[in-house]
Amino acid sequence: MSAQFSDFSLPPALLQVLTALSFSSPTPIQAAAIPLALQGRDVKAKAPTGSGKTTAFGVPLVNLLNADLVRGQQRKVQALVVCPTRELAEQVAGVIRQLARWQPNSKILTLCGGAPVGPQLGSLEHGADIVVGTPGRLLMHVRKGSLILDAVRTWVLDEADRMLDMGFMDDMQTLREALPKQHQTLLFSATYAPEIEQFCHAVLQNPAEVDVAQAGEAPEIEEHWLVAGKDLMQGLLQALQRWPAEQAILFCNTKVECAEVVDKLRQHGYSVAAIQGDMMQRDREKVLASFAHQSLQLLVATDVAARGLDIPALPLVVNVDLPRDPTAYTHRVGRTGRAGEKGLAVSVVSTMDSKRAQTLMEQRAMPPQIAPMDPKRQEPVPEKPAYITLELDQGKKAKLRPGDIMGALTGSAGLPSDAVGKITLFPLYTLVAIRRAYTRQAEAALKEHGVKKIRVKVRPLRLP
Incomplete structure (x- = not known):
């Protein structure tokens, strides 16, 4: 019989969140790594992209959150996740935020290069429970004194091989020096070249090793x-x-x-x-x-x-x-x-x-x-994408939600629900996918009626 999340002695509220997120049963990397991480052991895991490793370390992180620190006035960083790129950091933070719903008032903060420093400093002043970020920006905040890591219980190195390839070894060593002497390390990597083995030896203490890179059928x-x-x-x-x-x-x-x-x-x-x-x-x-x-x-x-x-x-x-x-x-x-x-x-x-x-x-x-090459092959005209993305000049700071956008489009705009695709909200703007045949109708209605009584400027998204 395959493992179930209920086998891991997780709180009922966290199990309910996993069920709500449609996590029916753990993937091989989750089944192997979660119990070890919950025991407090260092874990050295080899897992390919797409194997579910974010949940494999995300579940232990949110489970180990100290409720007193989460609810206290002096909120302290309890876990640190280091990722090689901004995109991965944002995705990891998104997954952890969903998992952390079981712990009311928890705060997950993303600190990445390429984003303004000012808003990050403002967020850090109010504290965070879990911080996810890229090595350079995390280290900058540590040196500024704006990121204090003396309460971190667990740190995660996600795609460690990629970080070493990008030259972040020294940064990661410096970050480690800012952690308490007693802490748990969870290291996930797709490959283990000699450089990574040396790094593992330096940062891991008697680690449990998990290798699911070859588990299951190879992709076709x-x-x-x-x-x-x-x-x-x-x-x-x-x-x-x-x-x-x-x-x-x-x-x-x-x-x-x-x-x-x-x-x-x-x-x-x-x-x-x-x-x-x-x-x-x-x-x-x-x-x-x-x-x-x-x-x-x-x-x-x-x-x-x-x-x-x-x-x-x-x-x-x-x-x-x-x-x-x-x-x-x-x-x-x-x-x-x-x-x-x-x-x-x-x-x-x-x-x-x-x-x-x-x-x-x-x-x-x-x-x-x-x-x-086939010299006789004629060049056809490529088909256009099924959707066009519209850009609205209001976002999360205007208190907009995906349901508000959907309501405006299916209400005043009169679009059928299947004409609206993915909706992505950012702090200052929103992107919404509309089936090509309905784009003009949607654009005109949003300009005329706005969203939730908020006037919006709308235009087809222009890409660089």
């Missing part, structure tokens, strides 16, 4: 390599025609290549935008939300997006050029075929990539299918 991913010769862009266009998908992530090795690909594909009628490490936070939010809303067909990214983006059902991944690191290739391909779905990964192999292709081919357990 079909790999194709399209041999494009010298014309990489023509090869990319043909790859998108041969293996069409409603949405896909396209990986490039550099930011310059990302910009070139976006420009070229827009000329050919594709709905496409790029995400890179140095974008403004608001631009990143809009691009990722548009992709989640299904109003953006293609997302072009450097390897910063190979980890930490919460895109559960991705039908297609395209390598515009092959990565220099074989591990990066594995991570890229692993973005598709998740949660039991079949996946498709296509790589455009140019003459310049021939040596990389040979190296990768030798390392793949199952060699990809090789396809030549």
Whole structure:
């Protein structure tokens, strides 16, 4: 009989939250890691992206919250979660906030680079129970004295391998020095290279080891390599025609290549935008939300997006050029075929990539299918996305909720409920997906009637 969350001696209120969140039974990483973490042990876990690891450490974190500190006037940070990217930190914080509903008045704070420091300082003045953030910004607040970690009982290193790849080892060591001498460490990583093993030895005390990377059936991913010769862009266009998908992530090795690909594909009628490490936070939010809303067909990214983006059902991944690191290739391909779905990964192999292709081919357990270019293939006009995302100039600070937006659209605007897609609220603005046929109707009604008696400016979302 498989494990159940009720087997973990969790409080009834927390079990009710898990049920409300549709967590029917724990995944392998959750079943293995949660009991060990609840015992207070250090845990060294190997788990792939999409395996449910956030809940695997999130449940113990919210279970161990000290109610007296949560309700007290001197609220102190009890747990610290360190993530390699802003996107992952926001996603992790979102999951923990949902899990923490069982503990009234708990506060989960996100501290990431790319966001203004002032509002973070204001939030820290009022304290927090769990802090989730990126190494650089967390360390900056520690040095300023605005983030005090002397009450932390547990710290989590999520995707530790990625943080080491990004050069954060010294930052993580410095953060550790700011923690109490007695604390619990939960370390999650997809791979364990020698550098990570050394780091684990330094930060973990007699850890319990969990490895579910090979648990269950391997994802069913079909790999194709399209041999494009010298014309990489023509090869990319043909790859998108041969293996069409409603949405896909396209990986490039550099930011310059990302910009070139976006420009070229827009000329050919594709709905496409790029995400890179140095974008403004608001631009990143809009691009990722548009992709989640299904109003953006293609997302072009450097390897910063190979980890930490919460895109559960991705039908297609395209390598515009092959990565220099074989591990990066594995991570890229692993973005598709998740949660039991079949996946498709296509790589455009140019003459310049021939040596990389040979190296990768030798390392793949199952060699990809090789396809030549078809000189006779005609270029069709790409289909437009089913949704258009509208941007409203009011958000959470105006006390708006998703239900308010839905009510305005199905009420005064007269839209059927199935014409409204995903609604994403930010502090100062809101993004809402509308089926293409209803976009003008929705835009006109929102401009005329507003939302909850609040006047709003509305326009189709413009992406960078």
